Amino acid sequence: MSVSVFAPASIGNVSVGFDVLGLAVRPIDGTLLGDVVTVTHSNSGDQLTVIGDFAQKLPSDSKDNIVWQCLLLFNQQLVAHQQDVAQVKITLDKRMPVGSGLGSSACSVVAAVAGLNAFYQKYHDFSFAEQELLEMMGKMEAKISGSLHYDNVAPCFLGGMQLMVPDHTIISRSLPAFEDCYYIMAYPGIEVSTKAAREILPVAYARADVISFGQNLATFVDACHRHDKAQAFSVLKDVIAEPYRQAILPGYSDAVKYLTESGCLAVGISGSGPTLFCVTDDFNKAQQFASWLNENYLQTSATGTSEGFVHICQTDSQGAVTLP
Template identity: 70%
Template sequence: MSVSSNSVSVFAPASIGNVSVGFDVLGLAVKPVDGTLLGDVVTVTQVDEESSLTVLGRFADKLPSNKEDNIVWSCLILFNQALEQANQQVVNVALTLDKKMPVGSGLGSSACSVVAALAGLNAFYQNHHNFSFSKEQMLKMMGQMEAQISGSLHYDNVAPCYYGGLQLMVPDEEIISRALPSFDDCYYVMAYPGIEVSTKAARDVLPVQYSRADVIRYGQNLATFVDACHRQNKAQAFSVLTDVVAEPYRKELLPKYEQAHDYLTSQGALAVGISGSGPTLFCVVDDKQQAETFAQWLNEHYLQEVDGQSHGFVHVCKADNTGAAELLADS
């Protein structure tokens, strides 16, 4: 993707929603160490004709063929409405979505499209029309679009995808998200098995009520994790990276997950969990060689074939502290 005189391209990275210990309130942006763009790219180009949307990329065929049903088109409509409310001129644009993220993967696929689209539009107007919305305004729009897809408002994917790093959602509509100190020496091995799990299906298996013991354990684990992040106590942080809200119920939806979890834990992983609603598994280590060894094992034992083909992948990642970013012409 490149930037021309009237064009802007923005990349939005994958993210780990929940990070096991913070259901709907914690998220971490990640990037492969080999430079692979794990996320989506949206290019915005000013045109004289009517606005349009083109979808391409490895996972383009998993999206609706009708532009009106594509979330990127909905982002354009919302952004244009916001421009009109701000008394700004709306111009026609051609949008191109390069869909590099699998749908229903637990990697924040919809968030990537939403963030790349809205951040791309904002960068386009800033670069070419001397107007932009604030980051806080943008994040609210992103949350609105994400809620349209999942049916509930939660920022644990869009906030890290947009801001980068490890983000904690706070109950303040003006702040929404606070950055937490992450552990820069840690590697996150991300294994997408190649099957889809819808967010709705993953939410439907969760109980309506939880026991008092589970509520206490959840609060204690999350509080301890946040405290350990601020004190940079890695051992304590990952010792409580346990999901008591979703994983006990969702693991049944994920073939081979329990086997992989038990094996990686026994081999010294700092933590193993389900990324978002799954089926992607994430594994945390602080040694690159160990990360590569685990990646190879997951390639052989966690990826699955659908109709005789494997569409999965494994990436060794680190935290992405940049978030959504404009791509240069030679990217």
């Protein structure tokens, strides 16, 4: 009696939409770039086990793990809805590097909450509405980043490109995505704290930057609805975070220069970094960019190894899914 849910990586901000725009992505080679949570009935109390390539990056005490906090919140909501609470064993397969800018914490949160919901739906004939689940995910993400923003959890959960709206009864709207585009994701193998990356930003912005931000975001959204790829990616520029964060990302400026000069449609920082993403609609160029980033953007340790990786991705339209 168990259920497993996979939650995919995502690009937070997508350059032009700080805290309000996110895109779920999936490697074209079938790699599960994200986290998997398995929920199983337990006869000996609630338990949490963490496995996977990046398990060692998480707190050793399971009570400090965000997935455990998700379980506590989920159980609270069950009680509030007058539902019986079952004892469960949760296994987190941590496949996503921590502090990568790929929505690592969102992957764990979404997989945990969606996994628990799928478990109760299958075995206890009860499930929460999509809106309630998304609100729970937002609360958990805020515990880690220090502020409430849905630009990773919404696309990770719902799939596709999501625009956050100032309406608590809706939270996000799906935008038409460019399905023929390739998003090359390059994680250099170093960690950047989301909280620290937010603290590096100024507390106030010049009027010109505010106007530019609003104009670029509005133009991008309009271009998505009109399926105007050239217009959309011509304004994919980050005036809010990238000017301040690029200094803490080794090799980022050189990568932007190479990729732009080589005909890339757009280049940006995924979430808080250090992952870089670039966009093209030409598969041959995607392979070229991936090869260059693998050679020039990944960082090596003193032993000459790297935890970094490069994936050629496309839009993940499904979001969190129950695995067979």
